[in-house]
Amino acid sequence: MQNVVIAGYARSPFHFASKGQLARVRGDDLAAQVVRGLVERTGVDPADIEDLIVGCAFPEGEQGMNVARLIGLLAELPLSVGGATVNRFCGSSMQSVHMAAGQIALGAGEVFIAAGVESMSRVPMGGYNPMPNAALAAKSAAYMGMGETAENVARQYEISRAMQEQFAVESQRKAGAAQSGGRLSDEIVPITTKAGVIDKDGCLRPETTAEGLAGLKLAFDQNGTVTAGTASPLTDGASAVLVCSEEYAARKGLKPLARILGVAISGCQPETMGLGPIQSSRKALKRAGIEASALDVVELNEAFASQALACIRDLGLRPETVNLDGGAIAIGHPLGATGARIVGKAAALLAREGGRYALATQCIGGGQGIATVLERI
């Protein structure tokens, strides 16, 4: 079997949906600029790329029509490069990494771009035509709002509002420090918009305090604990990683960041979908042959503070290894783009921080988890 490596990572700046600086940029244009940037930065020969696999949670409207192919054309990749759109909701672009790795292991290509995109400004969450199956809706939590699932997790794990707020403050602080320390700029591809070039994240609120958060209104349940401050914001953004065989990287002189050791998917209760990372991480770690205690870097998507805290607790993660540059509460969570971001980020952090093993994992609406274990090269 071929070893598969992450040989490059890039993303757009992330901005608040609707009110942010990317609201007037189409998702396909946004992703195309990131793909272009990744190709230029890694120096990969685009003619070698087998396929562009793009994750997107609401692939309709401007993100519809097999947007991956359209992004490839917009990015002026050679016509020989394919394009496939993948939907596993929030896990979509981590799924594109897994698919690329699987294809490489199968010998069905040497190099892939696994990308993700979501313009939550331009295609609403739930899509334009949310039409649930009435019978399923009546008997299951399949369509439950994400906020409510976060409340359920908070209740089940007895995670108080104050604990969630402390976590959110910390995420904002870390992201703010990373931004001001210039540690985010390497991964960001400046995006050209009609209003100028956007090269900085827009969601961060490093000045956030626990007192400030304590004054916010409850966002989902009048008897609950979750607020807008302890949830990831609606975000516009795109991300991409270069996935190739270790042998190809060596042959072409690319600089791989990390090797993929194990991946996994798992399903769970829809009403506590935020717990998805627990089982999927356990499976991926087992496949990689390591214990959670061996992890030096963890990128755990912060859909909500409550579910992130529950996963940290159940997986026995060391908090000082988790989301070193802040998580989605601060940086943002453009659904389809998050998976590639946290895989790329975990790989880049391994290279930067010098540990050996990393985990990237996230929860998925409808009740799933997805995880990727990496090893430093």
Next chain:
Amino acid sequence: MTTPIERVCVIGAGVMGAGIAAQVANAGVPVLLLDIVKDGPDRSAIARGAVAKMQKTEPASFMSADAARLVTVGNLEDDLEQVAGCQWVVEAIIERLDLKQALYAKLDAVCPPGTAISSNTSTIRLASLLDGMGESFRKRFAITHFFNPPRYMRLLELVVGPNTDAALFDGVADFIDRRLGKSVVRTNDTPGFIANRIGTFWLQHGVNTAIAHKLTVAEADAVMGRPLGVPKTGIFGLLDLIGLDLMPHIARSMTESLAADDPFHDTTRELPFLQRMIGEGYTGRKGKGGFYRLNKGASGREKIKESIGLVTGEYAPTQSVRLPDALSRDLGTLLASNDKFGAYAWSVMSDTLSYAARLVPEIADEIVAVDAAMRLGFNWKRGPFELLDAIGPAKVAARLEQEGRKVPALLRAVGEGTFYRIHEGRPEFFGTDGLYHPVPRQDGVLLLDDVKRGAKPLARNGSASLWDIGEGVACLEFHTKMNALDDKIVALLDKSLTIVGERFRALVIANDGSNFSAGANLGTALFAGNIAAWGEIEKTVAEGQRVFKAMKYAPFPVVAAPAGLALGGGCEVLLHADAIVAHAETYAGLVETGVGLVPGWGGNGEMLTRVAAARGMPKGPMPTVAAVFETISQAKVSKSAAEARAMRILRDSDSIVMNRDRLLFDARAKALSLVEGYKAPEKPEFRLSGQGGRAGLGLAVADFAKRGIATPHDVVVADALAELLSGGDFDIVDIVTEDQLLALERRAFMRLIRTGPTLARIEHMLTTGKPLRN
């Protein structure tokens, strides 16, 4: 030929200046708002701050978000050159002659010839403003005096000088009339012009007399409000609105320049308790309170309305005042009554009306201007001379004489006659020359009141009338309380369709009331519900559906011309018209869910059709259904006609009229424009979202309930609405006809009205005027 006004500049971003700029923007005209430089990074911070503030305060100054974007802000140092691109400049800076004149000199230098410049001063005379100014400036200058708030108050007093270029200011007056929607009243260059001169006299007299006659503020306002056709704020409530601190300024500016024998001086008294209130910050609604204030009760939750004792100077809970029925019904009886109410009313009004009579022709050439100014500037139902007519001029004169008081010459001159009369079907007024003259109407003004004088309705019942408004067009008028719709209105609409079909070219639905229609008469529905007359209710719903659709498919154009409220069934009338010509201040919405119902007279289907046809709607079966669901389930009401357009109640082809007086004329013109080649609309077919759509809307409602935004009965009502809008049992692949949708609408309506919580909502609305959140 003067240059048309395509861009306006307002200088001074205080409450008035900013409000005037907003109204110009509401008219769709770009406006430059300038104020002095503020030190700091943003040198235009004053004007920018004023616009930002207006975007937050209620009642809103802007009619739409688009309007706010038409305002450009700047400062007088960096942006003065931009004034050259404006055809009309309005000065609304602080009331200081030296500062105003210094500004005028700068404006005169920068503005090209032909630019009109006017002041919004309320206290400085035109002659003073022009003192020492050059000839060219005198030609282009006048006073245009707006009332606060400029969006909502319909009066504009125009004062031109002997050298003013008449054609130039005819153009400005026309712009103010047609585009800004204000009624231009020409006044003479006298202190306080018309409205403030008489209004301040009345207010000050009202305060003094209440103290002298030992009335409470609530008693004084109960007398001086509704019975006289004055807003219920009366004297003291209005002073709270104006601001107690502002009154001494206005009064002083007048006493300083009025002749020594002017009765105005008698009304100006030192009132120590008033000074104390102002000193302590009790300046009215903008301050801690005024003559009235809302105070927290012992529990801290409920608010208690308190009022100040005119003798004690202390606040105490306001005792509600109920005048004897006879007094509140008839003005003559009130004024003749010997009790304290009658004595108060007679004392204040006899002096005020005498004062008004004495002031013609000093402040205005004829009485018509005085009446218009008081109606539009103080929201009186009748102006002073119309009030005198209502009481009887001869009666007033006789009583003044009997009391040894002076009878004004004009009142003496009218003798046994009245100030207004109908002559050969036309209204006439009593001129200062002792002769009657036609009441002037601007071109393009058609008032139903004028039509009705001396004409007989084509058809009539207790709730509605059909009138011939000329040129082959008939007008259906509602005249119930709040113009609420009842079975008689539906019946007369039905009959009107026959009459118009036989003898007219088009139908306009309009009235001169403050509100087009506040919705269906709930009292009847509650009564029927309480005796479980479900069959009767369903018949009423079905009959309304039938008649509204008959109107929609009538072989002639129907135009609805709303102003004020057009709610519930009133909104459904609009939705069934071929065209809507709406006054800019139209507050429309399908509000049925507020009383636990869904629209029952075809409104759902009409909204679905409108929203589906709107530009920019995403494809698929849900966006339309979801948008209509959102509008109806939240009982959204537009805060302007522009917002009603954003809500899709108005289509792109419908029009908005700024001046209320021009509404009927424009509606008739619109109807006539549709006559040639008219074809009734095709029946729509609906592709609805089916069960999946209903489930999706249900999930959204459940989230709202969880967040505490939707109440338990909201969930029930929303489900009935979701079922109906998504097509009930019809599948996504089915075509739903209009008749099938009407049946679904009836079913949802009947399902809801049979529930206790819906009947409780209706009863609560009828007794309190507010929605019950059960």
